[in-house]
Amino acid sequence: MTERSGQAGDATGGPVPTTPVCFRHPDRETYVRCTRCNRPICPECMRDASVGHQCPECVEEGRRSVRPARTAFGGGAAGREGYVTKALIALNVLVMLLSILSAGSGNALAGGGLGGLMGSSTPLTEWGAVLGLARFPDGSIGGVADGEWYRLVTAMFLHYGVLHLLLNMWALWVLGRTLEAVLGPMRFLALYLLAGLGGNVAAYVFTEPNRFTAGASTAVFGLFAAVFVIMRRLGRDTSAIVPILVINLIFTFTVPSISVAGHLGGLVAGAVMALVLAYAPRSRRTAFQVAGGALVLVAMIGLSLVRSAALLG
Structure with a gap:
């Protein structure tokens, strides 16, 4: 009534x-x-x-x-809080602490190379860094080609020394929050992981099989490329990002012990994934983005399989 x-x-x-x-x-x-x-x-x-x-x-x-608020690229508005960026930084710091503990000494802090910037290896980095195929001192053989595929993922969370970690986390903090805000949490996470994986695959394919490589810089270089692509797509000024990217590329080619293949691979993978996210047709944006990401992943797997066959042949 x-x-x-x-x-x-x-x-x-x-x-x-x-x-x-x-x-x-x-x-x-x-x-x-x-x-x-x-x-x-x-x-x-x-x-x-x-x-x-x-x-x-x-x-x-x-x-x-009322439809939930979405970003210009279909992501959720929760990306403005930067939860994924913070979680990735926390994960990298946690793995660094585990790496130091695995060393059983201060060697991880006082390693050589650029006054300790690159640091020395620890049992954890030896376990999880990218390694094509090598024989260890105990006579065992290990590497991605020997079935240790996890190295292509774990390597993006491992670092050689605290300074190496701090530089990458600073870049992740600056770039990550910007990208997560415009892409949304899930799309940003996909971009980060595919860029990091792309850099590690490139290191596996183009680096000597007995050389260890690790660090979040593969993913960070992908974020550099993504910021450039996304900002151009939004019609914003990109003049500030170009000098920073150029400086990082100069360091990549001039500083010893830096994985050139890893940095360039992350840069290319990040750029390709950013293009997929930024230029997906609005009418079927999510499906296009998922399919594009899947194709990028399949291409990486294919390159890894070819490299493994070459090393084992």
Whole structure:
């Protein structure tokens, strides 16, 4: 019963209008109506609206009909909080601590190369870094070609020394928050992982099979390329990112012990994935982005299989 209807007679027989009552609380009289459904509502049921008040049912129905906010590339608005970027940094720091503990000494902090920047290896880096195929001192053989495919993933979370970690995490903090905000959490995570994997695959394919390579810089270089692609797609100025990218490329080619193949591979993989994310047709954006990412992954697997066959042949 939404309101009392009808008319009652007074002492002279004339009609007397009744007072409307709240449709949710029939014992409460009210003259206020929901601006959406026009039903009477009492003060307890009133919900502020842009114009007037609405009842709880109409407010809930309106929430269900409102589409969640999306970014220009189809991602969720939660990316503005940078949760994935923070989680990736925390994971890298945790793995660094485990690496130091695995060494059983301070060697991971005081390793050689650029005054300790690159650091020395630890049992954990030897276990998880990219390695094509090599014989260890105990006579065992290991490497990606020997079936240790996990190295192509774990290597992007391992670092040679604290300074190596800090440089990569600073770059991830600066680039990651920007990209996660415009892409959304899941698309940014896919970009990061595929860029890191692409750099590690390139290191596996183009580096000496007995050389260890590790670091988040494969993924970070992919983020550099992605920022350039995304900003161009949005019509924003990219003049600030170009000098930073050039400086990092100069370091890549001039500083000893840096994996040139890993950095360039991450750069290419990040650029390709960013193009997929940025230029997917709006009408079927998600399907196009997923398919594009899958093709990039399949290409990486194919290159790895070819390299393994060459090393084992």
